[in-house]
Amino acid sequence: MMSENNIKKGRFIVFEGLDGSGKSTQMNLLCDRLQRMGRTVYRTAEPTELTTGGLIRDALAGNYTRTPEELSALFLSDRIAHNVNPQNGIIKLLNDGIDVVCDRYYYSSFAYQGMDSDLDWVMAMNVNCPTITKPDVCFFIDVPSEIAKGRVDKRGAFLEIFEREESTLARIRQKYLEVFEKLKDDNIVIIPSDGTPEEVAEKVFANLPKA
Numbered sequence: 001m002m003s004e005n006n007i008k009k010g011r012f013i014v015f016e017g018l019d020g021s022g023k024s025t026q027m028n029l030l031c032d033r034l035q036r037m038g039r040t041v042y043r044t045a046e047p048t049e050l051t052t053g054g055l056i057r058d059a060l061a062g063n064y065t066r067t068p069e070e071l072s073a074l075f076l077s078d079r080i081a082h083n084v085n086p087q088n089g090i091i092k093l094l095n096d097g098i099d100v101v102c103d104r105y106y107y108s109s110f111a112y113q114g115m116d117s118d119l120d121w122v123m124a125m126n127v128n129c130p131t132i133t134k135p136d137v138c139f140f141i142d143v144p145s146e147i148a149k150g151r152v153d154k155r156g157a158f159l160e161i162f163e164r165e166e167s168t169l170a171r172i173r174q175k176y177l178e179v180f181e182k183l184k185d186d187n188i189v190i191i192p193s194d195g196t197p198e199e200v201a202e203k204v205f206a207n208l209p210k211a
C-alpha cells in the first residue's frame with residue numbers, strides 16, 4: 001500500500017519581482033519548457049480572479065482607498081481562497097501531481113505591504129496560516145527600479161498605485177531583499193535579469209527543484 005508520503009506531488013514554483021521585471025516572460029519560457037518535457041503545468045497569479053481579487057484590483061487601481069493593513073488582510077484572504085478552492089486550488093493541483101507556476105505570492109505581501117505596515121505581522125499571518133502552502137522555490141527576477149519603471153511606462157497601460165513612482169519601486173526592491181535575508185529556510189533564488197530572456201531562463205531552469 002502506498003503511504004501518503006509516497007504520492008508524488010507537483011512542484012509549487014513562485015515568480016516574484018517588481019512590476020516590469022520581466023517575470024511574465026520568464027514564466028512563459030518555463031511553462032513552455034516544462035510542458036515540452038511532458039509535465040502538466042498550471043499557471044496562476046495573485047491577486048486572483050476570485051471575488052477577493054476583485055476587491056484588491058479596485059484598491060490597486062486607486063478607485064477605493066485601503067489602509068496597508070486592509071490590503072494585507074485582503075491579500076491573505078485571496079491567498080487562502082487560492083489555496084483551498086476545490087476546483088483548481090493550489091492544494092488540489094499539487095496533490096494531483098501538477099506543477100503550479102504562480103505569478104506573485106506571499107513574498108509580494110511582505111515586500112509591498114511590509115513596506116507600509118508591520119512586516120513581522122504580515123509575515124506571521126501568512127507563514128503561520130495552515131492553509132497557505134509554502135512554495136518549493138521562489139525565483140526573484142531582479143532588475144534595477146529604473147529599468148522596471150521604464151518598462152511599466154512603455155506599456156502605456158493605466159498605472160496601478162505601486163507603479164506610479166520609480167522611488168516606490170526602489171523601496172519595494174529593497175524590501176524584497178530585506179525580507180529574503182529573514183527567510184533563510186525558504187528556497188529563494190535571486191536571478192539578476194542581465195542577459196537575454198533565454199539566458200535568464202537557463203538560470204531559472206538550472207535552479208528548479210527536481211520533480
Ligand code: TYD
Nearest residue numbers: 019046047060075104105108109112113162
Ligand atoms: P501584477 O503582477 O503587477 O498584476 P498585473 O500585471 O495584472 O497588474 O500585481 C498587481 C500588483 O499587486 C503589483 O503592484 C503587486 C501588488 N501585490 C501586493 O501589493 N501584494 C501582494 O500580496 C500581491 C500578490 C501583489
